[in-house]
Amino acid sequence: MLDRSRLRIAIQKSGRLSKESQQLLEQCGIKINLQQQRLLAFAENMAIDIMRVRDDDIPGLVMDGIVDLGIIGENVLEEALLTRRSQGDNPCYIMLLRLDFGDCRLSMALPIDEPWNGPKSLQGKRIATSYPHLLKQYLDKLGIHFKSCLLNGSVEVAPRAGLADAICDLVSTGATLEANGLHEVEVIYRSKACLIQRSGELSNIKQSLINKLIIRIQGVIQARGSKYIMLHAPAEQLEEIINLLPGAESPTVLPLAGNQHRVAIYMVSNETLFWETMENLKNLGASSILVLPIEKMME
Ligand SMILES: Nc1ncnc2c1ncn2[C@@H]1O[C@H](COP(=O)(O)OP(=O)(O)OP(=O)(O)O)[C@@H](O)[C@H]1O
Numbered sequence: 001m002l003d004r005s006r007l008r009i010a011i012q013k014s015g016r017l018s019k020e021s022q023q024l025l026e027q028c029g030i031k032i033n034l035q036q037q038r039l040l041a042f043a044e045n046m047a048i049d050i051m052r053v054r055d056d057d058i059p060g061l062v063m064d065g066i067v068d069l070g071i072i073g074e075n076v077l078e079e080a081l082l083t084r085r086s087q088g089d090n091p092c093y094i095m096l097l098r099l100d101f102g103d104c105r106l107s108m109a110l111p112i113d114e115p116w117n118g119p120k121s122l123q124g125k126r127i128a129t130s131y132p133h134l135l136k137q138y139l140d141k142l143g144i145h146f147k148s149c150l151l152n153g154s155v156e157v158a159p160r161a162g163l164a165d166a167i168c169d170l171v172s173t174g175a176t177l178e179a180n181g182l183h184e185v186e187v188i189y190r191s192k193a194c195l196i197q198r199s200g201e202l203s204n205i206k207q208s209l210i211n212k213l214i215i216r217i218q219g220v221i222q223a224r225g226s227k228y229i230m231l232h233a234p235a236e237q238l239e240e241i242i243n244l245l246p247g248a249e250s251p252t253v254l255p256l257a258g259n260q261h262r263v264a265i266y267m268v269s270n271e272t273l274f275w276e277t278m279e280n281l282k283n284l285g286a287s288s289i290l291v292l293p294i295e296k297m298m299e
């Protein structure tokens with residue numbers, strides 16, 4: 001029996017979001033012993049239980065208050081929301097954070113030889129999708145009538161199999177579309193993974209644990225997008241060098257032993273440093289340039 005006083009978090013068991021969801025929680029200091037087949041895992045060092053489920057079930061688990069938090073793609077969350085509303089429910093949840101993984105888009109795609117003259121090309125067409133409500137919301141707004149063909153997977157095969165004229169499915173690199181002789185014609189929804197909380201009041205202990213987790217997750221995300229930069233540079237080029245480094249506020253500038261003309265500069269930059277920037281720094285006289293990953297940040 002689950003202990004209701006412990007914070008429950010639902011994550012995808014296996015799929016596109018599972019590895020990064022698990023890693024994020026671990027980087028927040030939650031020690032979890034997740035074995036492959038374990039559907040429920042208890043954190044060793046915090047009052048947190050992790051439920052591993054199909055991603056489609058996560059919005060419902062949060063909206064029904066079965067779990068306190070969930071990590072889910074916005075596409076699945078929005079579809080679940082529209083589905084429940086269409087059934088007359090008034091689903092509630094709290095959006096806590098957009099995360100830095102699970103980027104994808106829900107797009108319309110047609111067989112390569114089918115011309116595209118804007119959404120009106122879809123008038124009266126049969127469209128295969130796993131996201132019937134998002135599709136309907138989009139086409140209803142444009143006043144386009146269509147027939148929906150619900151497929152829970154392998155949507156890209158539908159036109160070739162004669163099941164549909166077009167598809168509405170998730171795209172990331174576009175490789176799956178290309179492999180199936182389809183071309184992307186319109187993006188209808190852009191999605192990332194997000195962290196949601198169930199609505200309703202939680203115990204003070206749970207809510208303060210959530211608040212702590214939010215700060216840690218923000219720290220992890222910020223650290224992933226930042227680099228610690230160390231370099232030596234001519235003192236008179238200081239300003240130009242700092243201008244090359246985005247987001248570097250108040251760098252530390254230290255004298256170099258036995259060299260009055262050069263200084264050491266240490267700073268956090270909020271962008272990955274590209275090779276081109278490194279080359280430009282070098283052209284300004286910088287040397288010993290080190291770019292280091294940052295594990296955690298707290299401001
Ligand atoms: N190609 C992609 N690149 C990045 N993120 C994606 C991609 N495809 C899907 N996603 C995101 O990851 C989520 C999960 O995708 P996945 O393909 O693992 O789902 P699934 O097959 O429905 O899994 P489950 O077995 O849990 O139901 C999607 O809802 C979307 O938010």
Ligand SMILES: O=P(O)(O)OC[C@H]1O[C@H](OP(=O)(O)OP(=O)(O)O)[C@H](O)[C@@H]1O
Pocket residue numbers: 016153154156169170171172173174175176177
């Ligand atoms: O644009 P791409 O980079 O090719 O990615 C798009 C594919 O990724 C997802 O499926 P996934 O590979 O997760 O398999 P699934 O159909 O089993 O969910 C999605 O449903 C597409 O089929």
Ligand SMILES: [Mg+2]
Pocket residue numbers: 054055056
């Ligand atoms: Mg799913």
